[in-house]
Amino acid sequence: MNDILPTDNISSAQPFMNLANIGLLILFIASVAACVFIFWKIAHKTGLPGFLSLGMFIPVLNIFLIAIFALITWPIEKELAEYRKKYGPLIKQEKPEFDDLPICAKCQTPIPPGAKNCVNCGWPDKYKDIV
Numbered sequence: 001m002n003d004i005l006p007t008d009n010i011s012s013a014q015p016f017m018n019l020a021n022i023g024l025l026i027l028f029i030a031s032v033a034a035c036v037f038i039f040w041k042i043a044h045k046t047g048l049p050g051f052l053s054l055g056m057f058i059p060v061l062n063i064f065l066i067a068i069f070a071l072i073t074w075p076i077e078k079e080l081a082e083y084r085k086k087y088g089p090l091i092k093q094e095k096p097e098f099d100d101l102p103i104c105a106k107c108q109t110p111i112p113p114g115a116k117n118c119v120n121c122g123w124p125d126k127y128k129d130i131v
């Protein structure tokens with residue numbers, strides 16, 4: 001039974017394992033670098049120094065850091081609030097098309113400009129005889 005299996009089974013697999021380990025190591029280092037980069041950018045956006053991102057690797061502190069980043073007012077938020085105070089909302093709310101048209105007292109249909117009577121029910125002319 002042992003004759004069928006190559007005797008150097010483990011040693012022949014060794015280079016592949018090393019390559020896989022090197023690949024995993026590269027992936028790990030790339031992931032850590034990406035995390036540091038991302039948290040560094042977030043820390044900068046909060047207005048805090050970027051090195052605080054290294055605190056992400058310290059258990060418990062990382063939770064507090066995320067909470068601080070999420071809860072403090074970011075400089076961009078302060079700036080936006082000042083602009084909104086000065087100039088109003090950046091995106092103007094569009095009025096609905098029939099927002100400022102007069103509305104029929106009987107059926108609540110907007111009466112288009114120039115029309116004397118409601119286009120839906122004819123008010124007030126149609127009701128003149130009844131009232």
Ligand SMILES: [Zn+2]
Pocket residue numbers: 104105106107108109118119120121122123
């Ligand atoms: Zn009407």
